[in-house]
Amino acid sequence: MPSSESTTIAHGTETAPAGSIRLDRVTHEYGRGGETFTAVGPVDLTVPAGEFLVLVGASGCGKSTLLRLIAGFERPTHGSVRVSGTEPRPGDAAGVVFQTPRLFPWRTVRGNIDLALRYAGVERTQWPARRAELLARVGLEGTENRRTWEISGGQQQRVAIARALAAENPLLLLDEPFAALDALTRERLQEDVRRVTERTGRTAVFVTHSAEEAVFLGSRIVVLTKSPGTVALDLPVPLPRGDVDAEGLRDSPEFAALRAQVSHAVKTAAAA
Incomplete structure (x- = not known):
């Protein structure tokens, strides 16, 4: 499979790397007429090809809605979503893993x-x-x-x-796939997903409630405010990737500091 860094897809007069994501002033509402509810937005977000982005926040902040918009399962009420330079369509843009295996x-x-x-x-x-x-x-x-x-x-x-x-396809979307698993199995699968995405070079977007899971998996973390979800924190994760000692990484002071920062941001965003 060609690497996501070397492949580009044309869109009009532009080219975009395969697996790259761009959200421009995205807002999404549910309902009709006077009974509408704004789930997310406005959100501006650019995800380079090959990045592992984790969306984290309290329940109801719009994490899964953003994932569905990126997958092409829904279209934004306002703004635009582009994956590899084009509007995403279900099945074409990404592989998707849900909370249950299905x-x-x-x-x-x-x-x-x-x-x-x-x-x-x-x-x-x-x-x-x-x-x-x-x-x-x-x-x-x-x-x-x-x-x-x-x-x-x-x-x-x-x-x-x-x-x-x-x-x-160069994009993998995961919507809280380990939420129902025991702690040991969850940690093992986190290591598997981290390893698989590193080896394949795919862009990944992962939804979670857990600050610890976000720090372990992500090369970048976005914390969302409570509904309507907007970006409260956009944080690069400067931890080693590739073949690493997972236990040593989780026990490192750098990991603990990032986990505390993300946890505080989630609680602050949920209470605001």
Whole structure:
């Protein structure tokens, strides 16, 4: 797959790196007539290709709404959203992982991955090799013939991540994918996602309530105010990435300081 840094996509007279995101004065409302509710906005945000952006904030601040706008599931009421220089369309712009795996229980792990490969337009002769590659990326070698209800919740979420990576789009969107998991499984999957995005070079946008999760995963963190969500803090994360000692990173004073800063920002934004 071409790296997100070397690929550009033309849009009119402009070119934009594949996987880059741009939100210009985005506002989104729900309802009709006099019964409208503003969920987010206005929001201006530029995400370079290859960045791991984490959106964090209290419940109801519009994090998931922003993710749906970037995925193309909804269109903004005002302003514009561009992914790779174009207006996003569902299925084209990004692979998406939700809070629950949303797998097909009557299919095996293999069947769920193969279905994603089919929708991604991968030639059938390439499925075995691509399936093996995807399962290896998420640490699920040897599980392809098992039914989804025969594997753990953490393994099911790994299948969902592998399925989202099946298409060659340069953007991965994750909406609180580890919220329902136990602490140990959550930490292991955080490490998996961090590693996968580093190795593939994909841009990632991750939604969470957790300051600790935000600091561990993100190369950049955006804290949103309470509804309507606007940017309260835009913070680069100057921690080492790539192959790192995850436990050592979590225990470092730099990590603790950033976690405290983000936690304070979230509480302040929620109370404002």
